[in-house]
Amino acid sequence: MTSVEGKYVDKQEGMNMEVHFPSELLRPFIKIYRVIECLDEKLNSILPDTSLVMAFRFQGQVNYLTNEVKVGLPSSSISGLRKSRRLINYSKGAANILVIFKEAGANAFIKEPLNELFQESVPLDNFIGFKNISDVEDQLAEATNNTQRINLIEQFLLSKLYNHKPDTLILASLERIRLANGLVSIKRLASELYVSLDAFEKRFRRMVGVSPKQFSYITRMRSILTQGMKGHTLTEVALEAGYFDQPHFNKDFKLFTGQTPTDFMKSPYLM
Secondary structure, rough: OEEEEOOOEEEEEOEEEEOOOOOOOOOOOOEEEEEEEOOEEHHHHEEEOOOOOOEEEEEEEEEEOOOEEEEEOOOOEOOOOOOOOOOEEEEEEEEEEEEEEEHHHHHHHHOOOOOHHHOOOEEEEOOOOOOOOHHHHHHHHHOOOHHHHHHHEEEEEEEEOOOOOOHHHHHHHHHHHHOOOOOOOHHHHHHHHOOOOOHHHHHHHHHHOOHHHHHHHHHHHHHHHHHHOOOOHHHHHHHHOOOOHHHHHHHHOOOOOHHOHHHHHHHHOOO
């Protein structure tokens, strides 16, 4: 991976990826922009993450696979959080830009409850304030380079940023879940934040896109993968992740990655 003018370029077999960073005004809400350009047809296994993703396709076709059937994704869409992996098929020459939000960051642009997006990819023009999406889609297709495209998306998102006040209670809960690698008692967390469990869960789902328990599950599984599994027995990994028995861990792991722990460690994957 090489660094080029504030972005990162990653060349993989049959695919080019660039990572661009948001401007100062959008930094509180967006982690990165990822540009994916496919030289050949490509199938990617995408694991669940804690960020909602907005996608702008400016070339070719992108599909997701469900029961081995290809389902076309719209030119502009937003995908909610998921509890299981997803297979994405890029046609030869396909190219799109992903806006990867910070946790609860998409709430600054979308007024609808984010939990309505759980496990779904929805056309962007389904949402209030995004009905004029065709204009920016045309501009993205006509742009001559990715820097121009990122600038167009930034201008577009800045125009959609409404008078948003961050929910400090939810942000504090997200930080605690991250620090604990997802191993938290939601009931105790709500008590420590001096809020009722029902009120906490409702606010959390609306702003983050899943329940606190589901978010903790995703955080826990991501922690297992990022901290590495090699050098440990599967029993040790399961116990460290808070599981009391191996079968329960194996079941959750296969749901999350699409593979057993043993098979997963033998194969490359894209996180």
